[in-house]
Amino acid sequence: MGKIFYLMGKSSSGKDTIFQEIKKKMPMLRTVTLYTTRPMREGEKEGREYFFTDEETLRMFLESDKVIELREYQTIHGIWKYFTADDGQICLDDSNYLMIGTLDSYGKMRAYFGEEKIMPVYVEVEDGERLMRALQRERMQEEPKYAEMCRRFLADTEDFSEEKIRRYRISARFENTCLDRCLEEIMLYIRNNM
Numbered sequence: 001m002g003k004i005f006y007l008m009g010k011s012s013s014g015k016d017t018i019f020q021e022i023k024k025k026m027p028m029l030r031t032v033t034l035y036t037t038r039p040m041r042e043g044e045k046e047g048r049e050y051f052f053t054d055e056e057t058l059r060m061f062l063e064s065d066k067v068i069e070l071r072e073y074q075t076i077h078g079i080w081k082y083f084t085a086d087d088g089q090i091c092l093d094d095s096n097y098l099m100i101g102t103l104d105s106y107g108k109m110r111a112y113f114g115e116e117k118i119m120p121v122y123v124e125v126e127d128g129e130r131l132m133r134a135l136q137r138e139r140m141q142e143e144p145k146y147a148e149m150c151r152r153f154l155a156d157t158e159d160f161s162e163e164k165i166r167r168y169r170i171s172a173r174f175e176n177t178c179l180d181r182c183l184e185e186i187m188l189y190i191r192n193n194m
């Protein structure tokens with residue numbers, strides 16, 4: 001039976017970078033495309049980072065009880081929603097998966113699939129370094145959204161509080177200072193728990 005390795009961490013902790021690298025190095029891990037109502041960013045592609053969707057489609061998923069987890073963020077550009085749908089992408093009979101989410105979505109996934117099926121992978125970086133990485137990444141965007149970047153940075157304190165980490169019983173924590181070392185540690189954890 002397969003498992004879901006669930007990457008979590010504050011904004012700019014390196015989840016997406018780690019996700020892309022592990023996908024290359026462990027191609028047997030399958031991935032799941034989530035849905036979002038936020039607008040597509042520079043360089044993103046429909047169905048690759050997300051299925052970019054709208055309120056109407058979300059309503060249809062909700063009505064047919066197909067939403068596993070849903071989160072919404074009050075951004076300075078309006079409410080952005082992200083959700084994982086039971087749309088046939090996840091089949092744990094014969095495959096292992098690599099996914100990215102938040103602590104709360106991890107909780108919902110765990111409730112839906114069972115604790116033994118979801119392996120948490122919590123990525124962390126010292127706050128000052130993380131803010132610098134966030135700023136550098138934002139600067140590269142055609143239209144940098146600095147206020148939104150700051151909002152996310154502040155919201156992280158609550159969304160990823162130590163109290164919450166304890167409550168969700170997250171013990172697999174990986175420091176992303178040196179990317180190569182962090183990747184090696186996470187891949188070892190995945191191999192040992194597959």
Ligand SMILES: Nc1ncnc2c1ncn2[C@@H]1O[C@H](COP(=O)(O)OP(=O)(O)OP(=O)(O)O)[C@@H](O)[C@H]1O
Binds near residue numbers: 009012133
């Ligand atoms: N170990 C590292 N050393 C230096 N820079 C890094 C490291 N890991 C990731 N980065 C850089 O930090 C920035 C943020 O990384 P990334 O986008 O992967 O974070 P994220 O956790 O997915 O962020 P978000 O949740 O905000 O989308 C990127 O520009 C990435 O290239």
